[in-house]
Amino acid sequence: MPFSFIDIETKQSRKIILLFLTLVIFYFIGFLLIYSASELTIFIESIRGSHQWHKTHSILPSFQTILILLATSFLAALVHWMLSIRNMINRMLSVIRAKPIDPEDRYHLLFKNIVDEVSVATGGIKIEPYVVASRYLNAFALSDFHGRSIIGISEGLLLKMNRRQLEGVIAHEAGHLVWDDCLPATVSCSMAAVYAGLLRMIVSDQERARLPASLPLMVAVFIMRFLTLFLNTWISREREIRADATAVRLTRDPLSLAEPLYLISRDWRGDFLPSDELAPIFIVNPIERKLEESYGMFADLFTTHPPIRKRIDILLDMGHTDFKTFEPNVKEKAKIQDEIPISVPKEEKTWYALNGKIWQGPFSPSELSSLKWTDPFTWMTRAHDMKVRSAFEFEEINSLFKKRLSSHLPVYTCPACKNSLERVYYEGVPIWRCKECKGRLVKTEQLSRIIVREEMMFTEQLKEKVKQVRLSSLKNKGRYIKEPPSALTCPACGNIMHRTFYRAVHPYHMEIDTCRMCSLFWLDQDELEIIQYLTQGRL
Amino acid sequence: MSITFITLLLIAFFLLIVPAILYNSLVRLRVRVKTAWSQIDVQLKRRHDLIPNLVETVRGYAKHERETLENVTKARIQAINATNLREKASSENILTGTLRSLFAVAENYPDLKANQNFLNLQEELTTTENKIAFARQFYNDEVMRYNTAIQTIPRNIIARMFTFTESDFFELEDPREKALPEVKF
Numbered sequence: 001m002p003f004s005f006i007d008i009e010t011k012q013s014r015k016i017i018l019l020f021l022t023l024v025i026f027y028f029i030g031f032l033l034i035y036s037a038s039e040l041t042i043f044i045e046s047i048r049g050s051h052q053w054h055k056t057h058s059i060l061p062s063f064q065t066i067l068i069l070l071a072t073s074f075l076a077a078l079v080h081w082m083l084s085i086r087n088m089i090n091r092m093l094s095v096i097r098a099k100p101i102d103p104e105d106r107y108h109l110l111f112k113n114i115v116d117e118v119s120v121a122t123g124g125i126k127i128e129p130y131v132v133a134s135r136y137l138n139a140f141a142l143s144d145f146h147g148r149s150i151i152g153i154s155e156g157l158l159l160k161m162n163r164r165q166l167e168g169v170i171a172h173e174a175g176h177l178v179w180d181d182c183l184p185a186t187v188s189c190s191m192a193a194v195y196a197g198l199l200r201m202i203v204s205d206q207e208r209a210r211l212p213a214s215l216p217l218m219v220a221v222f223i224m225r226f227l228t229l230f231l232n233t234w235i236s237r238e239r240e241i242r243a244d245a246t247a248v249r250l251t252r253d254p255l256s257l258a259e260p261l262y263l264i265s266r267d268w269r270g271d272f273l274p275s276d277e278l279a280p281i282f283i284v285n286p287i288e289r290k291l292e293e294s295y296g297m298f299a300d301l302f303t304t305h306p307p308i309r310k311r312i313d314i315l316l317d318m319g320h321t322d323f324k325t326f327e328p329n330v331k332e333k334a335k336i337q338d339e340i341p342i343s344v345p346k347e348e349k350t351w352y353a354l355n356g357k358i359w360q361g362p363f364s365p366s367e368l369s370s371l372k373w374t375d376p377f378t379w380m381t382r383a384h385d386m387k388v389r390s391a392f393e394f395e396e397i398n399s400l401f402k403k404r405l406s407s408h409l410p411v412y413t414c415p416a417c418k419n420s421l422e423r424v425y426y427e428g429v430p431i432w433r434c435k436e437c438k439g440r441l442v443k444t445e446q447l448s449r450i451i452v453r454e455e456m457m458f459t460e461q462l463k464e465k466v467k468q469v470r471l472s473s474l475k476n477k478g479r480y481i482k483e484p485p486s487a488l489t490c491p492a493c494g495n496i497m498h499r500t501f502y503r504a505v506h507p508y509h510m511e512i513d514t515c516r517m518c519s520l521f522w523l524d525q526d527e528l529e530i531i532q533y534l535t536q537g538r539l
Numbered sequence: 540m541s542i543t544f545i546t547l548l549l550i551a552f553f554l555l556i557v558p559a560i561l562y563n564s565l566v567r568l569r570v571r572v573k574t575a576w577s578q579i580d581v582q583l584k585r586r587h588d589l590i591p592n593l594v595e596t597v598r599g600y601a602k603h604e605r606e607t608l609e610n611v612t613k614a615r616i617q618a619i620n621a622t623n624l625r626e627k628a629s630s631e632n633i634l635t636g637t638l639r640s641l642f643a644v645a646e647n648y649p650d651l652k653a654n655q656n657f658l659n660l661q662e663e664l665t666t667t668e669n670k671i672a673f674a675r676q677f678y679n680d681e682v683m684r685y686n687t688a689i690q691t692i693p694r695n696i697i698a699r700m701f702t703f704t705e706s707d708f709f710e711l712e713d714p715r716e717k718a719l720p721e722v723k724f
Contacts, residue, residue, distance in 0.1 A: 113666035120578060121673035167669075252676065
């Protein structure tokens with residue numbers, strides 16, 4: 001096996017030529033079949049008498065024809081090659097809907113750290129972490145000719161696995177990268193996709209015009225499709241087992257991979273793929289089939305992944321244990337309970353500040369520095385201290401103002417009650433929360449991540465509130481309770497927010513405030529939990 | 540072309556080309572061991588850089604744990620000053636021990652445990668320690684390959700001629716090994 005990325009690079013060029021030749025051969029066989037099929041059609045027609053059968057025709061192609069076919073297939077392969085490697089990774093990422101990680105998200109940070117760790121174990125392959133915001137459990141690896149490597153994971157898997165199990169999964173994907181499996185898989189995936197697309201086109205033509213003449217053509221394409229599928233699956237099956245073994249070599253812990261495989265096998269892997277062709281790049285086949293979990297030659301030929309049970313058994317064997325002792329010990333991760341505030345130095349509220357002509361307070365120093373109407377020249381004083389000075393004259397406050405100027409984080413005030421917003425982690429996502437009214441400011445993409453996570457426990461009180469939302473949405477039938485436009489202003493841009501129904505909780509109606517320019521949502525107290533409750537178990 | 544000429548050519552081949560190939564392969568292996576070692580060094584340095592920050596954060600909350608904190612600082616200085624491999628391994632082990640007791644102490648301070656800065660540092664240290672473990676594993680694998688190469692025929696002859704010496708393994712207490720479940724044989 002290759003020992004580091006340097007070896008991979010030297011091997012790369014040889015592999016590229018081999019892959020291209022395979023592509024040429026595939027096109028050649030395809031064209032040959034199509035050619036013979038069309039000749040056959042003409043032959044059948046001639047027997048029927050509707051077409052003249054020339055003596056020059058023969059079902060077997062002549063040497064000249066073969067040369068022409070070879071040249072055409074070379075050209076076709078070249079075009080295909082260009083199309084499939086151009087922007088290959090980005091196109092595949094967009095099909096899978098994977099996005100780069102958010103470095104502030106706690107789960108994403110953990111994921112990135114583990115990817116970095118595994119990258120050290122491989123001897124320094126540079127790996128980019130990607131995340132798919134969905135609940136299914138799966139992971140994938142991609143790489144291209146420029147040496148770009150990607151490991152992607154679904155939010156679902158990221159949530160349900162503990163650190164050790166994640167390490168196993170990522171090591172498996174890194175195993176694919178070490179062996180450089182992804183490159184041929186990517187090209188062969190795109191190859192299979194061509195035939196699948198062609199077949200679909202012909203079938204729809206058939207339905208439209210009922211052309212009996214295209215039947216041989218269809219058969220030819222059908223055969224090609226199966227041939228590529230064979231290639232695809234045959235490569236893939238062998239590789240999964242090899243990548244499992246490499247994962248064990250990297251982590252030295254077979255159970256760290258066996259456990260996630262077991263948990264995934266009992267859960268939802270997602271059938272989100274537009275076609276089967278992308279299946280080989282995933283850790284388990286996203287499209288669940290009975291055949292996939294069966295043994296024998298037939299299954300070997302037609303499925304992209306070996307049965308999970310077989311993979312687990314191999315891993316357990318390496319760990320000197322068996323399924324009976326292993327199964328009851330596999331546990332899912334425990335849920336967390338509460339929001340975690342980001343940096344909470346305990347401060348006493350002893351400060352007062354002059355807002356226009358009114359003294360307000362008491363505030364803690366950090367609150368003072370984060371209020372919108374305060375600046376270094378605001379008059380301030382302390383309780384039990386009669387001196388009134390400008391803010392910058394108090395060293396304690398001035399340093400906070402300095403920090404605020406140098407930090408990249410914006411300062412927001414609550415649109416509802418005008419208090420300062422604080423940063424909190426809600427299910428690992430950094431959002432803004434009002435200290436007083438407990439309203440929350442969430443970015444659109446963050447909200448979709450929160451919905452997927454389902455980590456909060458729901459209290460009885462909340463369930464009661466959900467009931468009310470359901471009842472009121474039945475009563476109002478899509479009418480606004482509070483008329484739009486909303487009375488709130490966006491904390492980021494200061495424009496008036498839009499009052500809309502949140503779409504994902506359909507058929508119930510929930511009014512929320514949003515700023516479309518800044519793609520921010522303002523959610524009143526408990527609204528976030530209600531959305532989570534209503535979207536439970538959905539995509 | 541006479542037979543003697545061909546034999547001469549063959550002898551020349553075996554005397555010049557083959558040793559050159561063998562020598563090159565040994566050099567390649569040795570470079571690999573060095574690269575692998577530099578990976579460990581990077582991670583160790585990262586850990587040493589993180590510790591002062593951690594000590595400061597803990598000090599803010601747990602002023603009475605002066606002894607534990609001083610132990611960590613001392614162990615860190617010792618680890619930085621270590622020169623050869625064996626010294627490094629032992630001083631890193633001591634450092635790991637003191638860090639473990641520091642985190643055990645932190646358990647008694649709920650405010651500290653809730654501090655975001657502390658949590659971040661803890662995660663940073665965990666991942667750095669895992670990286671050290673992985674880098675060490677990679678290094679030891681490379682050392683094993685190198686040592687096997689210079690001890691086996693035919694490369695042992697070349698190794699002796701050009702003084703390729705065996706590399707030392709880097710033995711550390713592995714934090715990840717501790718976390719593993721018991722495996723029954």
